[in-house]
Amino acid sequence: MTLSERIERNFIEARKTKQSEVLAALRLLKSAIKNAEIEKRGTLTDDDILKVLRTEIKRRKESVSVYRKAGREDLAVKEEAEQKVYEMYVPESLSDNELQVLLKKVLDDTGAKDMRDIGRVMSAVMKEVSGRADGSVIKKMVENALQK
Numbered sequence: 001m002t003l004s005e006r007i008e009r010n011f012i013e014a015r016k017t018k019q020s021e022v023l024a025a026l027r028l029l030k031s032a033i034k035n036a037e038i039e040k041r042g043t044l045t046d047d048d049i050l051k052v053l054r055t056e057i058k059r060r061k062e063s064v065s066v067y068r069k070a071g072r073e074d075l076a077v078k079e080e081a082e083q084k085v086y087e088m089y090v091p092e093s094l095s096d097n098e099l100q101v102l103l104k105k106v107l108d109d110t111g112a113k114d115m116r117d118i119g120r121v122m123s124a125v126m127k128e129v130s131g132r133a134d135g136s137v138i139k140k141m142v143e144n145a146l147q148k
Contacts, residue, residue: 003046003089004033010088021078025085032056049133050090057086095135102128103141115146 007026014022029052036052037044044052060083060112067076085118106124110117121142129138 003049004044007033007049007089019111021081022085025082028082029053029056029086047131053090054131057083057090060086091132094129098135099129099138099141103138103145107145112146115143118142118146121146 009027011023011026011030014026032052032055033044033049036048040048058080058092063079064076064083067073080143103121103125106112106121106128110120112118112121122139125138125142128134
């Protein structure tokens with residue numbers, strides 16, 4: 001079953017069981033996916049949908065911090081609920097230890113020694129990770145490893 005089919009099935013189930021919060025979150029997600037399809041001018045693969053999901057999760061995290069700073073706990077709670085719904089579809093993230101092991105393997109395989117090799121290392125790590133870690137975290141780890 002594709003990710004798109006899973007989202008659609010859960011959307012219908014939420015509508016039948018009258019789970020209004022889940023239904024609202026899935027409506028927003030389906031809208032974001034549809035916008036991405038229009039932008040791409042074609043149907044999205046599971047990887048494309050995962051990118052949309054990660055973007056939406058990141059937006060929710062940013063919104064939560066902004067709402068909390070503004071003293072709007074009610075809106076922060078709503079955003080966190082949407083974030084939890086979206087996280088159901090994203091594979092579990094790699095731990096820092098797993099990322100370190102993967103980075104060491106890639107550094108050994110590529111023979112990277114200094115910052116000039118950062119592009120090659122980042123490309124190889126991102127292929128291995130395949131969306132199970134935040135790119136900014138990986139970039140910091142790669143930079144630290146190459147500066148030693």
